[in-house]
Amino acid sequence: MSRAPLDPIRPAIVGIAAIAACATAVTAFAFNTEAPAAIVLGVSALVGAAIALIAFHGIVRPLLTDVGSARTQQALARRELTVATSRRSLLERLDENLERADSEDRVIEVVGTSLASLFPDRDNAVLLAPPAGGRVTWLIEATESGLGEPIILDHAVACRALLDRTTNSVDSSAHHDACVHVARHEFQVSALCVPILIGNQHLGVAHSLGAPGDSPDPEAIRLLEIVTRRAGARVSELRAARRHDYSLPLDPITELPSQVLALREIRQHLDDEVSFSVAICDVDGFGPYNSEYGTTTGDRALRAYAEMLSATLRPTDTIARHDGDRFICVFPNCSALHAAAAMERVRESLILNLAMSELAPFSVSVGVAASHEATSSEELIDLVVTALSTAKVAGGNRVVRTDTLDTTV
Numbered sequence: 001m002s003r004a005p006l007d008p009i010r011p012a013i014v015g016i017a018a019i020a021a022c023a024t025a026v027t028a029f030a031f032n033t034e035a036p037a038a039i040v041l042g043v044s045a046l047v048g049a050a051i052a053l054i055a056f057h058g059i060v061r062p063l064l065t066d067v068g069s070a071r072t073q074q075a076l077a078r079r080e081l082t083v084a085t086s087r088r089s090l091l092e093r094l095d096e097n098l099e100r101a102d103s104e105d106r107v108i109e110v111v112g113t114s115l116a117s118l119f120p121d122r123d124n125a126v127l128l129a130p131p132a133g134g135r136v137t138w139l140i141e142a143t144e145s146g147l148g149e150p151i152i153l154d155h156a157v158a159c160r161a162l163l164d165r166t167t168n169s170v171d172s173s174a175h176h177d178a179c180v181h182v183a184r185h186e187f188q189v190s191a192l193c194v195p196i197l198i199g200n201q202h203l204g205v206a207h208s209l210g211a212p213g214d215s216p217d218p219e220a221i222r223l224l225e226i227v228t229r230r231a232g233a234r235v236s237e238l239r240a241a242r243r244h245d246y247s248l249p250l251d252p253i254t255e256l257p258s259q260v261l262a263l264r265e266i267r268q269h270l271d272d273e274v275s276f277s278v279a280i281c282d283v284d285g286f287g288p289y290n291s292e293y294g295t296t297t298g299d300r301a302l303r304a305y306a307e308m309l310s311a312t313l314r315p316t317d318t319i320a321r322h323d324g325d326r327f328i329c330v331f332p333n334c335s336a337l338h339a340a341a342a343m344e345r346v347r348e349s350l351i352l353n354l355a356m357s358e359l360a361p362f363s364v365s366v367g368v369a370a371s372h373e374a375t376s377s378e379e380l381i382d383l384v385v386t387a388l389s390t391a392k393v394a395g396g397n398r399v400v401r402t403d404t405l406d407t408t409v
Helices: 009-030 037-100 104-118 160-164 218-245 259-272 286-293 295-312 336-355 377-393 402-407
Strands: 123-128 135-143 151-158 168-170 190-198 201-210 276-283 318-321 326-332 364-370 399-401
Touching: 037 104, 037 218, 104 123, 104 135, 104 201, 104 218, 135 201, 151 160, 151 336, 160 168, 160 190, 160 201, 190 218, 201 218, 259 276, 259 318, 259 326, 259 377, 276 286, 276 295, 276 336, 276 377, 286 295, 295 318, 295 326, 295 336, 326 336, 336 364, 336 399, 364 377, 364 402, 377 399, 377 402, 399 402
Parallel strands: 364 399
Antiparallel strands: 123 135, 123 201, 135 151, 168 190, 190 201, 276 326, 276 364, 318 326
16 A cells, blocks of 8 residues: 655754754764753754754745645646647547548537547537527437437527527526526536537537536637537538439429438438438328318428428438428437427427418328338338328327337327
């Protein structure tokens, strides 16, 4: 078991006193003083102590202070060097990881792990948002080992970092500059939001929470801003390549790609063994709706629902026109449970928006299935359609998952 290092002050004082006392006693006896030995030794001890104190305060103590200060500076320098080396290594790994990231989900994972690495003692997450507007809708917990399950928020919440397109850092969630989603916490926290920008749009924010007054290191914030900028640039590259690879015409009514894109995504995810979920949405009674209100109103209804999907689902989710009044959505790295929760949010938002618009009301039924429930894209689509049919039979205007078919009424 290792011993604690000795305090150098006490041995220094004792040593100086002993030497001074011995020197005084030797000098006294050398001159054959007639004083009793006890008095000589006592006086020698007092003289030694006095000399020791003078020497300590005049020489030893300043020297020890300088040595201690030098050691402290060396320790700080070593720590700064370690931090600088770690951060330089992070940037080097960042470039490598982003170059290997072949999808937007992988880019988000790079952002999340970098965020957790820069702020290991804080609660970190990536908040995703629709491309337009400044409201976050999804939360993905971030750790150095990876990302958690994407969770849709109860409500789309405004984020000042997205609205201002700049970093937002506050010492307390009670501060007037705090983002709305931060201010809604039950207890006060310090918060950091760094936007992930893609041209004039955005992907979301890198989000970090700590104790009140615990301001993040400015240098770490600067590095996180570098991470988000490079991540945004990588997403732009991936989207440009994807547009080139999937140069498919858009649906003229909804401005969404056709189901060909979604089916390609499904097959690709299955080949890559990526966990994902699929939803198919069908407007309830669309034929009678068209007959009663006209095809122009019917087209407006399809457009409204497409916009609602785009405003609610993650930027990384694929939304396409399936056929007729159907839409298909692909949720990479998302369970059927959370995909169904997102579609439930779409359903509820549709009801609220229709109540405030002049568009004739309509509802939508949705079927959801997870990729692990099937071995091929065809089988997976069949499962989703079965869930959708169950929703229709049950009265429509609902979301049904395949893993709840036995309990769905």
